[in-house]
Amino acid sequence: MDISTEVLQDTLIVRLQGELDLHTASMFRDEVDNILSRRRRITKVMLSLNGVTFIDSSGLGALLGRYKKIMQRGGRIVIAEMSPGVKKLLELSGVNKIIPLFDTEWEALKKLGLSAISLEQLKSNQEENRRMYTGGLFNGDK
DSSP: OEEEEEEETTEEEEEEEEEESTTTHHHHHHHHHHHHHHOTTOOEEEEEEEEEEEEOHHHHHHHHHHHHHHHHTTOEEEEEOOOHHHHHHHHHTTGGGTSOEESSHHHHHHHTTOOHHHHHHHHHHHHHHHHHHHHSGGGTOO
16 A cells, blocks of 8 residues: 655645555554644545555545544545545445545545645646656656
8 A cells, every 4th residue: 555645734635556455454544643643733634546446344444434533623524536446335335425525636625625726736746746756866867
């Protein structure tokens, strides 16, 4: 499981890659909980599941546990960009009844109330990261 996180204003953006199961759910839970404990002003969480290939009951439990944690702060959580199989699982398990699902990160972040300026900042950060990985130090340049 690969986890990347980004904080934008009062919103934690979490992007997951791989399987969210018995073996990886604790890593996801610990990562998100550590950020939430250090940054008390975070009241919104967007989980991007674009790279998630499988979720079992432990993974569902980890998602629902983060829902409970953010709701205790009076916040909101959304899920974005999941594969058709993951989306079906979230719907069959009823997760979509308590955590809204969105097709894109942009839709999810707008629903959380991020401003146009924040969305442009996020887009700029993503483009910079892409350049670093494709043409810079991470591509073998020294």
